Amino acid sequence: MATDQEAGFLHIGVGTLDNIGIFDILRWWPLSDYKPSGINEYGLAYKLKNGQSGLARAIFTEAVATGNLSYKFSTPIKSVKDHGAILEVTSRDGMSFSANMMICTVPLNVLGDVGFEQALGPLKLAAARQGRVGLTSKVHYEIDGKFLRSWSGTAYSGKGLIHAYGAGTTPAGNTHVVAVGAEAEQLHPEENIEKTKEAILHSHDMDIERMVFYNWTKDEFAGGAWCVFTPGFASEYLDAL
Ligand SMILES: Cc1cc2nc3c(=O)[nH]c(=O)nc-3n(C[C@H](O)[C@H](O)[C@H](O)COP(=O)(O)OP(=O)(O)OC[C@H]3O[C@@H](n4cnc5c(N)ncnc54)[C@H](O)[C@@H]3O)c2cc1C
Numbered sequence: 526m527a528t529d530q531e532a533g534f535l536h537i538g539v540g541t542l543d544n545i546g547i548f549d550i551l552r553w554w555p556l557s558d559y560k561p562s563g564i565n566e567y568g569l570a571y572k573l574k575n576g577q578s579g580l581a582r583a584i585f586t587e588a589v590a591t592g593n594l595s596y597k598f599s600t601p602i603k604s605v606k607d608h609g610a611i612l613e614v615t616s617r618d619g620m621s622f623s624a625n626m627m628i629c630t631v632p633l634n635v636l637g638d639v640g641f642e643q644a645l646g647p648l649k650l651a652a653a654r655q656g657r658v659g660l661t662s663k664v665h666y667e668i669d670g671k672f673l674r675s676w677s678g679t680a681y682s683g684k685g686l687i688h689a690y691g692a693g694t695t696p697a698g699n700t701h702v703v704a705v706g707a708e709a710e711q712l713h714p715e716e717n718i719e720k721t722k723e724a725i726l727h728s729h730d731m732d733i734e735r736m737v738f739y740n741w742t743k744d745e746f747a748g749g750a751w752c753v754f755t756p757g758f759a760s761e762y763l764d765a766l
Pocket residue numbers: 568600601602603630631632635639663741745746747749750751752
């Protein structure tokens with residue numbers, strides 16, 4: 526059984542007690558007031574009114590309004606070539622873009638899917654090959670009543686969901702619970718709803734009204750949820766990245 530402190534680390538790292546590096550824990554743990562319940566207390570106390578998407582849209586709208594932004598969505602990049610003074614990016618559908626400077630924000634776990642010709646140093650390539658922790662799904666469910674409104678729980682290794690918490694009340698007066706998957710026993714909700722329900726009920730008995738989920742591990746543009754380094758990764762690769 527995990528201790529309270531280990532449960533806090535597992536919630537932050539959503540990996541296993543062996544593959545979560547201390548680097549990210551050191552950042553999140555003080556922000557959580559050095560206690561396992563802190564991440565939910567502070568994370569849920571301060572929310573963006575219009576959500577993360579609302580913030581991104583507001584920044585984007587403002588940037589477009591300057592008239593100085595050209596953009597292209599839904600254009601996955603296949604390769605990046607370094608020609609010396611000019612960099613050339615080619616999309617999967619064959620379009621090509623050139624510039625003398627580029628910023629690459631492709632996440633670590635899918636960086637290796639882009640073909641970099643001379644444009645990425647050996648350390649960055651090695652970091653991309655190694656990847657990071659956080660191969661997980663996220664499951665949101667609405668449950669009957671308010672009795673789990675202030676509840677949170679960790680199940681290690683559980684039955685596929687490592688941590689769950691009451692995140693708010695729905696318009697119907699029910700509780701919205703958010704759960705994250707366990708890397709030790711990966712859950713793919715889209716493949717098995719019964720197993721997903723079993724994982725939910727393993728942490729606490731409840732009446733599930735409905736659920737929605739997203740499998741971050743299978744997202745070809747993410748390759749996992751939030752970034753948590755493995756032990757030794759930060760010392761080896763952080764400067765290069
Ligand atoms: C479920 C979940 C919960 C999280 N919760 C928190 C939280 O509570 N607090 C917190 O601080 N952080 C949280 N994070 C982490 C936070 O979302 C990330 O740290 C942040 O989004 C990283 O920003 P980024 O720009 O580096 O990468 P991303 O936001 O991942 O952006 C990378 C972009 O690159 C695109 N891309 C990938 N491959 C290609 C390609 N080949 N060609 C073209 N485009 C490509 C992707 O589509 C994406 O749009 C969470 C993340 C997840 C998944």
